[in-house]
Amino acid sequence: MPFLALITRNVLTRRVRAGLTGLAVAMAIMTVVALGVLTHSLRRTAISVLQTGSADFTVAQKGVSDVLYSSLDNSQVARIKAEPGIQSIVGVLVAAIKLDSSHPFFLELGIPPDELAPFGVQILKGRPYTATATNEVMLGWRASQDLHKNVGDVINIDGNNFTVVGIYSVGNVFGDSASMLPLTTLQTNERKPGNVTLAFVKVTPGTNIDALRKRIEQANPEVATVRTQSEFGRVDRNLSLISAANVGITIMALIIGAIGVMNTMVMSVFERTREFGVLRAVGWTRARVLALVMGEALLISFVGAMAGVVLGYLAIRGIQRVPELVGVFQPDYTSAIFARALGIAFGMAFFGALYPAIRAALLVPMEALRHE
Amino acid sequence: MSDAGAPGPIIQVTDVVKLYDDGLVRALDGVTMSAARGEFLAVTGPSGCGKSTLLQLIAALDRPTSGSIVVEGRDLREAGNDTYRRTGIGLVFQLHNLLPNLTALQNIEVAMFSNGHSHGEQRTRARELLDAVGLGAKEKVTPPRLSGGERQRLAIARALANRPPILLADEPTGSLDSAAVDRVLELFREIREREGVTLLLVTHDAHVASTADRIVYMRDGKIVAAPEADVPAAAPAP
Ligand SMILES: Nc1ncnc2c1ncn2[C@@H]1O[C@H](COP(=O)(O)OP(=O)(O)O)[C@@H](O)[C@H]1O
């Protein structure tokens, strides 16, 4: 009989208990998966704002709750531009609007036409807008395909009609799924004259980027510079709060699941003391007894985790139906989230079963055999 | 494993003392005895005289307080005893001690993990043993649905799973009716003929003991002279 068959048999012998434990694991994993997908999707949406152009790093207002609330004025951008080592700095006003229910998060980037080149924009078709045009827009090539709008077409954005004058590429998904229009036009429409959201910095070759960032932050205490995704929390506190809550709840789910598994396995080991005595008496090693108990916990957790992943997926489908969130929240299922769920289920089984398994392995065969 | 023709006893127990409860209970009080290869030896005596304790020590389920037990030239105080329990001996307990959730076949297979044979070979061996103890038709039945005699025969089959040279049985007929007792005794005879094992049987039942080649008597944790002379009686006392 294969060892796995014995493990399965033992778990199925106590199927109600195993089922309930598996259910507890499933609920914990469901929470982890649903929250993970939610957080990841929000993060991706937020990160997209930072990755619309090519830059060595980005400057934003420090400590705002959402990166879209960041506000830098012309004088700040000018001051930063004066730092040595900066090749170009492009101030961009970013606005996120809802085009329609299938495009709930559409980015408008306000950039003066003469800064398109330093921002890394390539015109694929048509021409750039003029600096003061109030009804000209360029679409990223992905947005153009997605919205079925080409050069010469008219598009309604936030109540205003714009003519598509060009199709561009910036070489990244987020930028290419957005739109660009003159900075002054967007500033007027958004009622933010003289303000930009972010400044995208390119350095002259050979510049020490981190030293430059430090100088900028020292000279301008109200701004933060961001180079990698992990630094994003510096300019988007909501996101860092959500991420922290995600980590905290994940750890709690792990602990709760592990306690559930432990309770079940301790009970099981106690009831089966005599059985372990028999197994040791017929020559089982301590290691094999340990593996048996661990294996049973792992099997229960693994099946629970599978159910949890399915439940998590259904929970996200449910969240998507919440009227306020229809279309806004676009779930992003990454394999990393599922791998993490499995890892957590493994952790529950391991930490939950460790104590009972060791207890079972350390039983003195003779005493275990005498146990009623 | 020592060669089959090795001289000397297969089991040698020397001056074994076993104390329980911090010395309050002297379960074994200086026991010296031995069993020859292939012998059927019965250990008998009144309840509480230490028979089970002696058997448990020979089975390496527990350690003597002092004294030594050497089986096939190997001192049980040295080295790990898992392998010894798996391949050196087969154990039949007073209570059958089968796993109630496993089928008869699985109860035998469970004793064969990591014995170096494939699952297929293990299954074949388990079936062969079930046939040998007359349970060939009950391989899918779990112990609670077997009779007392069937359970004990299954326990004997399990004890033989890894072809041990020694079979240790503690009151194997204790809870059986006389027909079932005869069946089990008959089975032991067959096994000795077929597998050539050394059989050490602990019993308080004089009838069961009388089927053995030799009987060792115990009282109060000691080996005592036989009521009827059957220990080397070359020079009986006048
Ligand atoms: N685990 C134990 N703890 C304390 N006393 C024990 C234990 N096992 C056996 N004894 C005592 O040791 C003596 C011998 O017991 P045992 O070997 O079971 O006798 P038998 O099998 O001949 O009836 C008895 O007095 C018994 O009460």
Ligand SMILES: [Mg+2]
């Ligand atoms: Mg006894």
